[in-house]
Amino acid sequence: MSTNRTKRPALVADKRYSASKPAAKPRKRKARPKKVAPKGPLGWLKHIALFVLRLIWKLFWRSAVVVMLIVAIAVGYYTTTLPDASDLVDGRVRGSVTLLDREDKIFAWRGDQFGGMITANSVSEHLKHAVIATEDKRFYWHPGVDPRGIASAIKINIREGRKPWQGHGGSTLTQQTAKLLCLGVPFDPSSGMTEAEYEADCRRGTLSRKAQEAAYAMAMEVKYTKDEILTIYLNRAFLGAGARGFEAASQRYFGKSAAEVTPAESAMLAGLLVAPTRFAPTNNLDRSQNRAAVVISLMEDQGYLSASAANTARNNPAILSQAAQARAGGYFADWVMQSGPEFFTRDTTEDVIISTTLDQNMQRAAEEAMAYIFENKVKEGSEAQAAIIVMSADGAVRAMVGGRKSNVPGGWNRATQAMRQTGSAFKPFVYATAMELGYGPYDRVEDTPLVMDIPGSDPWKPENYDRQFRGVVTLTHALKDSLNIPAIRVSEAVGRENVAKVSSDFGIKSSLAEGPAIALGTSEATLIEMTGAYAGILNGGSSVTPYGLVQLRLKGDNEPLMDNAEGGIGERVISERAAADLIFMMNQVVENGTGRRAALDGRQVAGKTGTTTALRDAWFIGFSADYVAGVWMGYDDNTPLRGVTGGGLPAEIWHETMKRVHAGLPANPLPMSNPEPPRVVQTQQPSRRNNRNNNTERVLLDVLNEILGGGRN
Structure with missing residues (x-):
C-alpha cells in the first residue's frame, strides 16, 4: 500500500497592517527656534520694552489676585461685625434739648436733635429721589464702590490742579454711610479723644482710609439691602442746626415730618448734604434756596421730576416754618442751657425737654424795639451795642436780647455776661x-x-x-x-x-x-442782676432770682426731673411801705425827671436812668404794674458813647419795648404810695x-x- 505525502506550508501569523498602510515612523521632535540676537539699537529697545511689559503684566495680575483676596477677607470680616440695620440709625454721641416757651411751643433746639427713625420706604419719595440724584445716581446699580465715579472724580481733581485723591472722592452713598458709621467704631469718651477729634478721625481722607471705607461699603452691600443702607444714611446724616437725620431736619426747618415734604423742601434738605452749616436755611435762606434750585435741576435731568414739576418747585422755593423763621430767644436759650445742670443740658446723652418762661411775643417786641431805634435813631455804621431783658415781678424772664444781632446762638450775651x-x-x-x-x-x-x-x-x-x-x-x-x-x-x-x-x-x-x-x-x-433787683422793688420789697427754666423732663416721660413752678421770689429786703414810697419816687423820674422819654401813654411806669463816667455805659431800668424791663447800651471795648445818656436812647428803647409788650393789656396802676x-x-x-x-x-x-x-x- 502506497501513501502520497504532500508537504504542508509553514505556519505564519497574519500581517498586522495591510500593504496600503506603511508602519508608522518614529516621531521626530520639533526643534525650538533659535534665539536671534536683536539687531541694532532699535531692536534692543523693542526687546527691552517687551520684557518690561511682560514683567508688568505678570506683576499686575498677581498683585490683582492678592488684592482681591485681601479685599475678600476684609469684606468677609466686616460683614461678620455688622449688626442689624435698625441698630445703626441713631448714631448720636450727645442727646438733644428741646426748649418750650411759656405756651409749650418749641422755640429752640440744642444738642444733636434726632426726630425719630424713618425708612427709605416711609420717607417722602421726593426726598428719596433728591438724595439719590444729588449724592449717588447709580446707587441701585453698583456693589458699594463705583469705578466710574472714582475715575470721574480723579479726572476732576487733576483738572482743578489737585492731587488725584484730593478734593472730589467719588464716594458712593454706601461709602458715605460707612464714613458716618466710622467703620463701626463708636465714640468712647474714656479713650482720651474728644468728640471733635473722633469725628475728624472718621472723616480722614487718606488713601488707606478710603480703602477701608470701600471694603466696609462692600460688606454693607453683602449684609444689607439697598433700602436698608439708604435708611441708615437718611437717619445719620448731619444737616445743620444740630439736626441729625432728615426727620429732625424736616421738623427743624419746616415743622413737618420727612414723609410730608414737597419737592422744593426735599431739594433744600438734600442740598444741605454738601455743606450743612453753610447752606442751613437758618443761616442764609437765599443761599439755601439757590442750592435747592441746583438739586431740582439734577432731579429733573435724572427723570425724577417732570419739567413742569421742576419749574413749579423752582418758582415756589421752600421757606422756613414759623418757629425756625422766628428763631426767637437765641440768647435766652443759651442762658437757660447754662443755668441748668450740665449733665442734662450741655453734655446730655439723653433727649431732654425743657419748659421755660419765654414769651415769644415779648421776645419779638424787644427785638423789634431795638431794631427800630438803631435803624432810626443811631448813626449808620455805629458799632454801639445794646441789651434788653423783660421779666415778671417774680423774676421769670420773658424776653432777652443779648446784642444787636439777636439771633446768634452761642454769641456774647451782654444781658447776662457783660x-x-x-x-x-x-x-x-x-x-x-x-x-x-x-x-x-x-x-x-x-x-x-x-x-x-x-x-x-x-x-x-x-x-x-x-x-x-x-x-x-x-x-x-x-x-x-x-x-x-x-x-x-x-x-x-x-x-x-x-x-x-x-x-x-x-x-x-x-x-x-x-x-x-x-x-x-x-x-x-450785669443787666440781668440789675433788672432782677428792680423786680424786687416792684413786687413789694422781696428779692428775686431771675430764672428761665420752669421744668425739665426726659423725652417720653411725664414726670419732671426738675421743677421750678414756685418762681424766684426770695426773702423780704425792705418793707412794703418802703417799696411803695420808692416806687412813687421812681414814678416821678419818668413823669417829671430824667426818664421822661420812657413814659407810656395812659399807663403808670417807674424807673431810673443811669450814665457812667465818660459816657461809657447808659442804662434805663423800669417797670409797669405788670413787667420789669432793663436796657443797657454801650460799646464792647468801652469806647465812650457820643451824646448818649440813660435818659436818651436807652429810655427810648425801653419805651418801644414796653409799648409793644403792653399792647392790648389793661392799664393797671403801680403799687405805689401817694404821699x-x-x-x-x-x-x-x-x-x-x-x-x-x-x-x-x-x-x-x-x-x-x-x-x-x-x-x-
Whole structure:
C-alpha cells in the first residue's frame, strides 16, 4: 500500500497592517527656534520694552489676585461685625434739648436733635429721589464702590490742579454711610479723644482710609439691602442746626415730618448734604434756596421730576416754618442751657425737654424795639451795642436780647455776661435803704458843694452831672433829677454798709465799691442782676432770682426731673411801705425827671436812668404794674458813647419795648404810695419808720453836718 505525502506550508501569523498602510515612523521632535540676537539699537529697545511689559503684566495680575483676596477677607470680616440695620440709625454721641416757651411751643433746639427713625420706604419719595440724584445716581446699580465715579472724580481733581485723591472722592452713598458709621467704631469718651477729634478721625481722607471705607461699603452691600443702607444714611446724616437725620431736619426747618415734604423742601434738605452749616436755611435762606434750585435741576435731568414739576418747585422755593423763621430767644436759650445742670443740658446723652418762661411775643417786641431805634435813631455804621431783658415781678424772664444781632446762638450775651458800671441806675438802692430806715419821699437833703477826705488820696469833690447846685431838695427831687451830691449825703447818712447790704439782698452779687462813690454806681453788675433787683422793688420789697427754666423732663416721660413752678421770689429786703414810697419816687423820674422819654401813654411806669463816667455805659431800668424791663447800651471795648445818656436812647428803647409788650393789656396802676407834700419843717435827725409822723417834712442838714464833719463849703 502506497501513501502520497504532500508537504504542508509553514505556519505564519497574519500581517498586522495591510500593504496600503506603511508602519508608522518614529516621531521626530520639533526643534525650538533659535534665539536671534536683536539687531541694532532699535531692536534692543523693542526687546527691552517687551520684557518690561511682560514683567508688568505678570506683576499686575498677581498683585490683582492678592488684592482681591485681601479685599475678600476684609469684606468677609466686616460683614461678620455688622449688626442689624435698625441698630445703626441713631448714631448720636450727645442727646438733644428741646426748649418750650411759656405756651409749650418749641422755640429752640440744642444738642444733636434726632426726630425719630424713618425708612427709605416711609420717607417722602421726593426726598428719596433728591438724595439719590444729588449724592449717588447709580446707587441701585453698583456693589458699594463705583469705578466710574472714582475715575470721574480723579479726572476732576487733576483738572482743578489737585492731587488725584484730593478734593472730589467719588464716594458712593454706601461709602458715605460707612464714613458716618466710622467703620463701626463708636465714640468712647474714656479713650482720651474728644468728640471733635473722633469725628475728624472718621472723616480722614487718606488713601488707606478710603480703602477701608470701600471694603466696609462692600460688606454693607453683602449684609444689607439697598433700602436698608439708604435708611441708615437718611437717619445719620448731619444737616445743620444740630439736626441729625432728615426727620429732625424736616421738623427743624419746616415743622413737618420727612414723609410730608414737597419737592422744593426735599431739594433744600438734600442740598444741605454738601455743606450743612453753610447752606442751613437758618443761616442764609437765599443761599439755601439757590442750592435747592441746583438739586431740582439734577432731579429733573435724572427723570425724577417732570419739567413742569421742576419749574413749579423752582418758582415756589421752600421757606422756613414759623418757629425756625422766628428763631426767637437765641440768647435766652443759651442762658437757660447754662443755668441748668450740665449733665442734662450741655453734655446730655439723653433727649431732654425743657419748659421755660419765654414769651415769644415779648421776645419779638424787644427785638423789634431795638431794631427800630438803631435803624432810626443811631448813626449808620455805629458799632454801639445794646441789651434788653423783660421779666415778671417774680423774676421769670420773658424776653432777652443779648446784642444787636439777636439771633446768634452761642454769641456774647451782654444781658447776662457783660459786667458794666451801673452809674445812677444804682441810686434807687441808696433811697431804698433810706426808706427802710424811716425816711420819706419828701424828706430833704442838701444839694450843695461837698468835699470829702478820702484816706490815702486827695480830697474828693463830687459834682452833679450838670455841675449845678440846687440847695435843699427833697429826696424825690434828688432821685428824679439824678443828683449825685444828695445821693452821696443820703448814703453816708444811712451807712454805706447798709446800702451795700440792701443792694446785695436785692440780687446784685457783684463786688461793690467800698468808698463813698458806691452811691454813684461805680460798681459793676450785669443787666440781668440789675433788672432782677428792680423786680424786687416792684413786687413789694422781696428779692428775686431771675430764672428761665420752669421744668425739665426726659423725652417720653411725664414726670419732671426738675421743677421750678414756685418762681424766684426770695426773702423780704425792705418793707412794703418802703417799696411803695420808692416806687412813687421812681414814678416821678419818668413823669417829671430824667426818664421822661420812657413814659407810656395812659399807663403808670417807674424807673431810673443811669450814665457812667465818660459816657461809657447808659442804662434805663423800669417797670409797669405788670413787667420789669432793663436796657443797657454801650460799646464792647468801652469806647465812650457820643451824646448818649440813660435818659436818651436807652429810655427810648425801653419805651418801644414796653409799648409793644403792653399792647392790648389793661392799664393797671403801680403799687405805689401817694404821699402829700409836707406841711411842717423839722430839723432833728429822722427817726425810724415806727416813730415817723406821716406827711412830715424833715431836713437832713444837722445830721449830715455832724456826720460829714464840715464837709460842706
